[in-house]
Amino acid sequence: MSVQLVVALDAMGGDHAPRSVVDGADIARLRYPGVTFLMFGDEALIRPLLDGRPELARIAEIVHTPDAVADDAKVAQALRGGRKSSMRLAIDSVAEGRAGCVVSGGNTGVLMAMAKIVLKSLPGIDRPAIASFLPTTRGETVMLDLGANIECSPENLTQFAVMGSIFARTVLGVIQPTIGLLNVGSEEMKGNETVRAAAQMLRTMPLPGIFHGFVEGNDIPAGTVDVVVTDGFTGNIALKTAEGTARLYADFLRRTFEASLFARLGYLLARNAFKKLRRRTDPRRYNGAMFLGLQGVCVKSHGGTDALGFANAVGVAVDLVRNGFNDRIRDEIQRLGEGLAPAPDRAAAV
Amino acid sequence: MSVQLVVALDAMGGDHAPRSVVDGADIARLRYPGVTFLMFGDEALIRPLLDGRPELARIAEIVHTPDAVADDAKVAQALRGGRKSSMRLAIDSVAEGRAGCVVSGGNTGVLMAMAKIVLKSLPGIDRPAIASFLPTTRGETVMLDLGANIECSPENLTQFAVMGSIFARTVLGVIQPTIGLLNVGSEEMKGNETVRAAAQMLRTMPLPGIFHGFVEGNDIPAGTVDVVVTDGFTGNIALKTAEGTARLYADFLRRTFEASLFARLGYLLARNAFKKLRRRTDPRRYNGAMFLGLQGVCVKSHGGTDALGFANAVGVAVDLVRNGFNDRIRDEIQRLGEGLAPAPDRAAAV
Structure with a gap:
């Protein structure tokens, strides 16, 4: 039995969402035993896609969110107005420990900005x-x-x-x-x-x-x-x-x-x-572009990809979590100690 | 009868020089009627290559230079010590009006630095x-x-x-x-x-x-x-x-x-x-990378290319001269007038 891992999915991010996300999760399910999904997005759109997939439906929970971040959203605007968006709530679920990682095919700039605010940088980064x-x-x-x-x-x-x-x-x-x-x-x-x-x-x-x-x-x-x-x-x-x-x-x-x-x-x-x-x-x-240096695993899927591409992005997130990537960075930064402290801190220490 | 054009060649620049340069000139000769060559470099190496090519020899003059710029030369050093190099004298021949353009497969940084010093920038650039x-x-x-x-x-x-x-x-x-x-x-x-x-x-x-x-x-x-x-x-x-x-x-x-x-x-x-x-x-x-913005046409051939590649670089130089590229830039800059003056001048004019 593989170790359980909850993957949060922004079901509304990407050109072919939510279909590419749900279909991608169905492919990922077979590749990564032990993975379950939290799907954030419009339940009215996601539910029918799950209906024909009983095995996926068994390991997927829909969290209904009325809002979604537009692909061409401005970062500042999306940060202010997007607190109830599928992207934001998916990231929140990682910060709250309900999910082990998050995957989104939405706007890269907004995803990075939200991830930085919610998950915060690793110490030393x-x-x-x-x-x-x-x-x-x-x-x-x-x-x-x-x-x-x-x-x-x-x-x-x-x-x-x-x-x-x-x-x-x-x-x-x-x-x-x-x-x-x-x-x-x-x-x-x-x-x-x-x-x-x-x-x-x-x-x-x-x-x-x-x-x-x-x-x-x-x-x-x-x-x-x-x-x-x-x-x-x-x-x-x-x-x-x-x-x-x-x-x-x-x-x-x-x-x-x-x-x-x-x-x-x-x-x-x-x-x-x-x-x-x-x-x-x-x-x-x-x-599957990895956001490295955050206190949580966040992977950006290409907006234009299909189910297979999305499944690969999920795979990247699963790999990062299961290999303890963030713990290893934390250890390494600690080991390097002063050598990697940011410039202002170093100056202050002199 | 095509218009006569003297092309200055740095016969010592490039991994396979002077052979690639001489062989390249022989190909270019057929493509661009009216072109003649000034070949700058070690006469003892160039002369034997011309001996088997009577038609090229008729339109090529060797200018013996004892020095050559090394491929890995430092710019400052080459500027000081390279005044009698094949590269420098080839550029000089353009400034002096003996050649209409120069082609070299030598060190890019040195070539640009020498060309800037000898040929100078076009007004407004x-x-x-x-x-x-x-x-x-x-x-x-x-x-x-x-x-x-x-x-x-x-x-x-x-x-x-x-x-x-x-x-x-x-x-x-x-x-x-x-x-x-x-x-x-x-x-x-x-x-x-x-x-x-x-x-x-x-x-x-x-x-x-x-x-x-x-x-x-x-x-x-x-x-x-x-x-x-x-x-x-x-x-x-x-x-x-x-x-x-x-x-x-x-x-x-x-x-x-x-x-x-x-x-x-x-x-x-x-x-x-x-x-x-x-x-x-x-x-x-x-x-054939073009150096644009100089008072003279200077083309850089890839150091690793062969005769055919070198002939193409010669072609680029010939095109630039025959199409009056520099005159057109001069006219355009004049036409644009103040709109393109460098920042300090503009500031001074305010």
Whole structure:
């Protein structure tokens, strides 16, 4: 018998919600025994979806919420007006201990802002960050921050390095993760003052991994390091550039196979191999951006994903909880002690 | 008879120089009638390469230089010690009017620094930028800056927008180019202060194109706009992420076709279609980064490229000269007048 785990779902977040959420939960149910669901949202919409799924209905409880956060909501407005929204109440359930983690496909900015207010940052972490996996030649790489923090201090970046590294250890199972700081060149004097100062700190501080030094954009898909650390502005643009380029090449490939009768026949022969390629590069496989550095597990599912993608996001949340990710960060931060204290505290201590 | 144009070549720059440079010039000679070459570098190495190529030798003059800038040279050091280098003397020949443009596959930072010192910026342009083409679903997009300016003011970004737009008009032949400012979201309040201030200026100033607003990383390969404007830090990382992701997918594709006998047979059938795809996505096709905003045409060839890639870089330089790119920028800047004056001048004028 697997350990019980209650997963809170924002059933109203995402383009195809609540259907993609309910269907995704039904897939996740089979993959993760012991998981039960709290589904926050409009009961009139969710109930009929559960009716045809008795096995899911048995482990899912609907918490009716009249409100939902709009996909294009402004953060300040949603924070004020969204206290009874499905997103907010789902996060509240984690803070109150009724759920072990929360998954939402809603507005990223609002989700992060609400999660910060409700769940609070872990001690020693100034700013939570958004992290995700990316496919590489060598397997998978974790990159953070992907957009939560547009401007970052060197201290923020070193904290991202610690969190990313523990993440790679915990979820990817890499014993000594290598950590790279994203920059415009690998030489020490390259880049802006922030990355240079962060590199200086990372070279000397005791890390739960190995600091590789600076990495460049091409090192992300090459899988040069296990963890790529950057600010949210650069990370968001790098992630979306990689995703867009992958789509461009998929498009080129499709057009190539449609170019002639021979090419079409060629595709038929290579079809099974291409099915494997598609599975490997399926964006749904990489769905589920983790909010790291909070006192609670919160995972953002892509708004446009389907049931399979949503089930993967649930899987990420389940992995983080079952592997005790937050406890490990807490331990590591404590172990690093003063070395990771935020700059103002350090200054005050002098 | 085509108009005569002297192209200065840094024959010592690049991993496979001087062979790739001489062989590249031989390819360019056939493509661009009327072009002649000044080849700067070690005569003892270049002369034997020309000996077997009487037609190239007839239009190529070797200017012997004992020094060359090392690929890993530090900028300050190379500026001081490299006054007799092949790179420096090739740039000098443009300033002195002996050549119409210069192409080098050497160290980018040194090339930009030397070009700025020798050729100087165009009036009204505070900071030259590095621009390049990228393949997109819709054709090609120009992106700048790609690494010359790690930190940029809003004024710098607006000048990049003007230069990129004239570039798209002149070289790509787009009559009303659309211009996008790279950001982490498309809404007005997204991003940092610099991009928001630049967007504010671009919305109101008269531009040689249409300001589309903010674009995201995925808009680069999607070809949403003709010109993508960003600072050199973000631009460099986005470019290298796109290049690396393209390599990752080429690698996935190769492995897919090798996965089984059927897949290999499929490749044989689709081979011709894939040849076209390879031609279309060949990085050598996109070789030749333009230094925009200088009083003289300077093109950087990729250090690792071969003769074909180098010939393409020569082609970019020839296009810029023959289309009167710098005159057009000069005219446009004059036309925009005060609207584009650098911030300090404007402040002084108040």
